[in-house]
Amino acid sequence: MFDFQFLSYNAQSVLLSTFLLGIAAGIIGCFAYWKRQSLMSDALSHAALPGVVLGFAVLGEKNLFVMILGAAITALLGAWMIHLIRTSSRVKEDAAMGIVLSVYFGLGMMLLTFVNKMPNGNQSGLDSFIFGQAASMVNKDVWTMIGVATVVLIMMIIMFKEWKLFLFDPSFAKGLGLSLTKMNVIYMALLVLVIVVGIQAVGVILMAALLIIPSVSARYWTDSFKTMVILSALFGGGSGLVGTLISTLGSGWPTGPFIVITASLLFVLSLAVGRKKGLITLYLQHRSKQIFNGLKQMEEGQ
Amino acid sequence: MCSALTVQVQDLSAAYRKSKVLENINFEIKPGTMTSIVGPNGAGKSTLLKVMLELHPSIIGEVLFFGEKYQKAKSKIGYVPQRGSVDWDFPTNAIDVVMMGLYGQIGWFRWPNKIHKERAMGALSEMGMENYADRQISQLSGGQQQRVFLARALVQDAELYMLDEPLAGVDATTERAIMDVLKCLKERGKTVMVVHHDLQTVEDYFDQVLMLNKSVIAHGPTEEVFTNDNIMKTYGGKLRWMGGKLNV
Amino acid sequence: MSYAGWIILTASLVGLTCGLIGVLLILRRMAMMADAISHTVLLGIVCAYLITRELSGIHMLYGAIIAGLITAVLVQWFHTRGVQQDAAIGVVFTTLFAIGVILIATKVGNAHLDVKHTLMGEITFIPWEKISIPILGDVPEAVVLLTIVLCIILFVIFAFYKEWKITSFDPALAASIGIPVVLMHYAFMSLVSLTTVAAFDAVGAIMVVAMLITPAATAYLWTDRLSWMFVLSSLFGILSSFIGYYMAVWLDTTISGAMAFSTGIIFMLSFIFSPRYGLIAKWFHNRRSSKSLGIFR
Numbered sequence: 001m002f003d004f005q006f007l008s009y010n011a012q013s014v015l016l017s018t019f020l021l022g023i024a025a026g027i028i029g030c031f032a033y034w035k036r037q038s039l040m041s042d043a044l045s046h047a048a049l050p051g052v053v054l055g056f057a058v059l060g061e062k063n064l065f066v067m068i069l070g071a072a073i074t075a076l077l078g079a080w081m082i083h084l085i086r087t088s089s090r091v092k093e094d095a096a097m098g099i100v101l102s103v104y105f106g107l108g109m110m111l112l113t114f115v116n117k118m119p120n121g122n123q124s125g126l127d128s129f130i131f132g133q134a135a136s137m138v139n140k141d142v143w144t145m146i147g148v149a150t151v152v153l154i155m156m157i158i159m160f161k162e163w164k165l166f167l168f169d170p171s172f173a174k175g176l177g178l179s180l181t182k183m184n185v186i187y188m189a190l191l192v193l194v195i196v197v198g199i200q201a202v203g204v205i206l207m208a209a210l211l212i213i214p215s216v217s218a219r220y221w222t223d224s225f226k227t228m229v230i231l232s233a234l235f236g237g238g239s240g241l242v243g244t245l246i247s248t249l250g251s252g253w254p255t256g257p258f259i260v261i262t263a264s265l266l267f268v269l270s271l272a273v274g275r276k277k278g279l280i281t282l283y284l285q286h287r288s289k290q291i292f293n294g295l296k297q298m299e300e301g302q
Numbered sequence: 303m304c305s306a307l308t309v310q311v312q313d314l315s316a317a318y319r320k321s322k323v324l325e326n327i328n329f330e331i332k333p334g335t336m337t338s339i340v341g342p343n344g345a346g347k348s349t350l351l352k353v354m355l356e357l358h359p360s361i362i363g364e365v366l367f368f369g370e371k372y373q374k375a376k377s378k379i380g381y382v383p384q385r386g387s388v389d390w391d392f393p394t395n396a397i398d399v400v401m402m403g404l405y406g407q408i409g410w411f412r413w414p415n416k417i418h419k420e421r422a423m424g425a426l427s428e429m430g431m432e433n434y435a436d437r438q439i440s441q442l443s444g445g446q447q448q449r450v451f452l453a454r455a456l457v458q459d460a461e462l463y464m465l466d467e468p469l470a471g472v473d474a475t476t477e478r479a480i481m482d483v484l485k486c487l488k489e490r491g492k493t494v495m496v497v498h499h500d501l502q503t504v505e506d507y508f509d510q511v512l513m514l515n516k517s518v519i520a521h522g523p524t525e526e527v528f529t530n531d532n533i534m535k536t537y538g539g540k541l542r543w544m545g546g547k548l549n550v
Numbered sequence: 551m552s553y554a555g556w557i558i559l560t561a562s563l564v565g566l567t568c569g570l571i572g573v574l575l576i577l578r579r580m581a582m583m584a585d586a587i588s589h590t591v592l593l594g595i596v597c598a599y600l601i602t603r604e605l606s607g608i609h610m611l612y613g614a615i616i617a618g619l620i621t622a623v624l625v626q627w628f629h630t631r632g633v634q635q636d637a638a639i640g641v642v643f644t645t646l647f648a649i650g651v652i653l654i655a656t657k658v659g660n661a662h663l664d665v666k667h668t669l670m671g672e673i674t675f676i677p678w679e680k681i682s683i684p685i686l687g688d689v690p691e692a693v694v695l696l697t698i699v700l701c702i703i704l705f706v707i708f709a710f711y712k713e714w715k716i717t718s719f720d721p722a723l724a725a726s727i728g729i730p731v732v733l734m735h736y737a738f739m740s741l742v743s744l745t746t747v748a749a750f751d752a753v754g755a756i757m758v759v760a761m762l763i764t765p766a767a768t769a770y771l772w773t774d775r776l777s778w779m780f781v782l783s784s785l786f787g788i789l790s791s792f793i794g795y796y797m798a799v800w801l802d803t804t805i806s807g808a809m810a811f812s813t814g815i816i817f818m819l820s821f822i823f824s825p826r827y828g829l830i831a832k833w834f835h836n837r838r839s840s841k842s843l844g845i846f847r
Contacts (some may be wrong), residue, residue, distance in 0.1 A: 191699045
């Protein structure tokens with residue numbers, strides 16, 4: 001059943017990449033959760049597609065750096081448009097996200113059909129951006145992933161106090177002199193960075209899953225922000241690793257859905273068993289309370 | 303039992319998420335009275351109204367309106383919820399909002415007719431808003447919006463009116479307009495219950511007061527019950543009384 | 551009817567149906583739920599296929615409606631357990647969609663569904679799959695399905711017009727005067743699922759989202775009256791279909807992508823130029839009121 005392929009150097013690099021990606025996504029996903037912008041990552045992921053295709057079209061060949069740059073540009077453009085629509089018209093945020101998500105994706109699909117007719121079109125590997133094909137990543141990509149994950153980790157650690165304040169009490173933070181604009185810019189930059197790098201592994205459609213599910217799972221284990229971020233990173237990394245492994249079992253299986261399923265299983269587990277708010281815990285608490293009350297009543301009855 | 307009572311609440315308790323918000327609520331409201339419900343933030347005032355109207359589940363207890371359960375007495379009750387949660391960009395105008403109060407009476411598969419529209423205009427006039435009938439609601443000021451919502455309750459021609467902080471954040475003119483209408487209702491024999499936020503005006507406006515902090519601290523005629531003592535008990539020292547009107 | 555004619559008719563039906571339902575989506579702030587449902591119907595369809603071994607329309611409908619309801623129920627359930635609304639939607643739809651993709655990719659039970667087709671639709675194939683209708687002759691199956699769904703939607707919106715209005719505007723009041731708010735919520739989710747599945751044979755899941763949300767949002771920028779919003783939204787939907795089709799033919803590209811993009815173009819134009827709520831109108835309005843106040847910026 002298990003080939004030795006998973007011991008190959010390339011396979012190891014791929015596994016490392018998705019592991020690190022999962023960690024980065026888990027961390028920034030926590031921030032997005034507390035900013036109540038979980039679905040924004042979905043919109044931005046879809047908005048990245050035209051940029052990826054344009055990146056290829058501009059050079060006529062697959063250059064990962066340019067494609068990622070393109071993705072970042074259109075994703076940020078999308079973010080700006082959502083903001084513009086929401087603030088300058090009566091259209092609400094959910095509709096704005098839906099519009100950007102679908103229209104940009106439609107544009108991406110249009111560009112994709114153009115590109116598929118170009119000389120190098122079939123080798124673009126662009127299709128793999130839709131569902132993710134971690135196996136199509138090469139060594140260079142691993143270094144990119146390591147770089148991204150490191151950047152996210154560093155930014156999280158050195159600015160930890162600031163993040164906490166920014167997420168939970170922005171007005172108070174402002175009063176203390178923390179620049180909300182700067183924090184927002186950094187947050188957005190990190191989010192877009194993780195997204196555009198991550199869509200290779202998980203694909204445009206499912207990128208949001210990796211940003212949302214690990215952090216929601218972590219919520220069930222703790223009330224501490226620090227612990228939640230760490231757990232979320234671990235869940236994300238674990239999902240990336242295990243999911244990619246599973247996807248190697250079949251030929252041509254996309255990595256994205258398997259990573260997502262792994263994350264979801266962790267979520268269900270957390271929901272059921274999580275120490276802080278998991279269902280079983282709540283049930284046990286409820287039962288012990290009942291027993292306690294029962295005993296108390298017996299005492300008082302005498 | 304006694305259907306001469308507009309409202310009877312017995313042993314009512316309710317929770318929100320995991321904490322108890324209302325505990326052992328017992329009180330009765332007589333017809334033709336105007337009762338203010340006061341208490342600190344989180345005392346459960348809004349929740350009390352919602353639980354009575356079955357908009358929020360209760361753990362235990364019984365609520366009777368005119369001697370009957372809520373479902374049977376629904377058509378005799380007019381509810382004005384808090385102003386906060388509505389989407390003001392909704393494509394509707396003032397008269398449309400008022401007519402929505404009649405949807406329950408109009409029933410399934412039927413459309414509002416001229417009579418309904420006249421009743422709605424009548425209610426708007428009572429609130430002084432007849433000239434704004436065709437205005438889209440986001441073009442109205444806060445006070446005007448509140449008046450439209452009160453008109454929506456009036457058009458239902460109820461016997462009991464329950465209002466949740468109708469005077470919060472409105473200008474003086476609107477406050478006067480609303481209180482005038484409520485007084486009118488009382489004179490016509492209707493019963494009014496108002497969750498009220500401003501202690502200063504309790505004595506001016508209301509003949510009965512229900513003081514609430516998770517359970518009933520005191521209830522009865524304002525002159526007897528609205529004392530410094532009871533206020534301290536209800537607000538638990540969280541309040542600093544700045545007014546000079548109270549004399550015990 | 552000509553080949554192109556069928557395609558345009560199908561696309562127009564999609565624009566019309568989605569435009570109508572989209573109005574309620576926008577006003578009830580459930581745009582992202584539509585996004586979620588349009589993904590989870592994939593799983594619904596796959597499951598329906600696995601159970602019935604039929605790829606025909608009616609079974610897809612059942613699968614889709616069930617999938618849509620399950621999505622709505624799960625999101626609600628997680629939300630009551632303390633997960634934020636957005637995050638709940640995100641968890642539910644990505645998981646269910648991923649399951650659907652896996653089922654297809656691993657060719658469980660030889661499901662001959664092409665995921666790309668499900669995402670993008672293949673409207674160019676529509677005119678070939680015909681069924682026989684008395685009187686009208688051979689009509690593409692998708693057209694029949696869409697017409698049926700359109701009729702259902704028109705009926706439901708029209709018959710319960712005031713109930714939709716009040717439950718979208720003020721659910722608390724609606725509940726207090728006896729309207730079954732929760733029932734209507736789930737009925738609405740079913741309608742969205744129905745529309746999604748009828749449309750996505752033609753335009754695929756992602757484009758359905760564009761058709762559901764964007765024309766309605768555009769209409770929102772033009773009118774203050776609910777009735778007009780329904781009319782305009784449908785018109786913009788049909789217009790997007792026309793523009794999209796001809797753009798796709800001219801540029802030789804995917805029709806559904808072009809249609810989705812067209813909804814965006816129309817929206818952007820309205821966003822800037824709409825006489826009441828467009829950017830330019832607002833700018834003029836601000837200038838006028840600043841001037842009258844004696845402030846000139």
